[in-house]
């Protein structure tokens with residue numbers, strides 16, 4: 332069972348106060364650049380992606396150019412970001428589909444986005460919310476962990492977590508809440524040894540309450 336509405340509102344208000352300027356950390360100038368950067372960010376830090384994309388886009392700045400790129404050349408540019416062979420194939424394949432099926436534009440539509448190579452719901456939601464300002468909750472590793480620890484969601488499955496978060500968070504806050512949880516997951520609610528002692532959300536947190544209960548047993 333997820334949290335009552337009042338607790339959810341308190342958590343969201345606190346997160347908003349903690350991270351009022353939370354935004355997408357991936358540098359981009361248009362939906363195409365955000366789409367490619369997000370594909371590259373799988374199992375890679377945003378910092379590393381931000382080092383790679385200026386080089387990549389200086390050579391291939393449009394879907395047409397990346398669609399015609401030699402995979403080996405793309406691999407050599409992105410090789411520091413992990414899984415580079417499959418990512419090179421995916422970003423070239425995605426660019427080819429954008430050119431042949433979408434008039435070289437990124438579609439602002441979940442069903443069309445997830446047809447592109449290397450694009451799952453998380454990537455599609457990042458693009459929808461940041462490039463097109465369509466309310467969406469992208470469940471990455473931080474959102475999955477933080478939302479489940481807090482009790483906003485209760486599921487090991489990212490799709491189910493997304494559905495639960497969409498039910499308990501007001502739609503106008505979906506995109507912001509996604510950023511707030513990422514910031515909180517990076518700065519305080521880290522994967523190993525979360526900093527519960529200094530966490531402003533401890534009084535609401537299911538994980539922290541369970542920890543306290545176990546200590547008093």
Ligand code: SF4
Nearest residue numbers: 520525527530533536
């Ligand atoms: S109290 Fe601990 S587990 Fe709960 S949100 Fe804060 S850091 Fe994360």
